[in-house]
Amino acid sequence: MTFNEWGLILTLAALAFGIRVLGLVAGNQVQQSRFAPLLGHLPGLIVISLVATSLANQPPQTWVAAAIALGIAALTNNVIWTMVAGVAAYAVLSHAALL
Incomplete structure (x- = not known):
């Protein structure tokens, strides 16, 4: 392998490690911030935004x-x-709309 290939591999490895360290540091900062109580509600908020x-x-x-x-x-x-009720309701309503 050439010097450029080794340089690319080492650079990408350093960047991948840096991203993980940055995530760890940022996560700790968020958990210690005033927004920490909101973290428990975040999964539900994400689901609602996706559905909306x-x-x-x-x-x-x-x-x-x-x-x-x-x-x-x-x-x-x-x-x-x-899920069963939603799919069944959609099937019935879609079939009724086609009639």
Whole structure:
């Protein structure tokens, strides 16, 4: 291998290590900041933002199916039943829209 190839490998290794160290330092700083209590809510907020952006340009039957899924989620607190109800509602509503 040439000097340039070894240089590239060492540079990439140093950058990969640096990224990990930076993540560790930044993570510790965030955990010690005033925003630390919000970290527990972050996964739910990410899921809600993904669902909201997915629904943005969808037809009405998708919104109704999402509302039905939300109702099932609130009643059962069960992911499987929520998915089954949402998919079933969407299938029924989409089939009804085609008729």
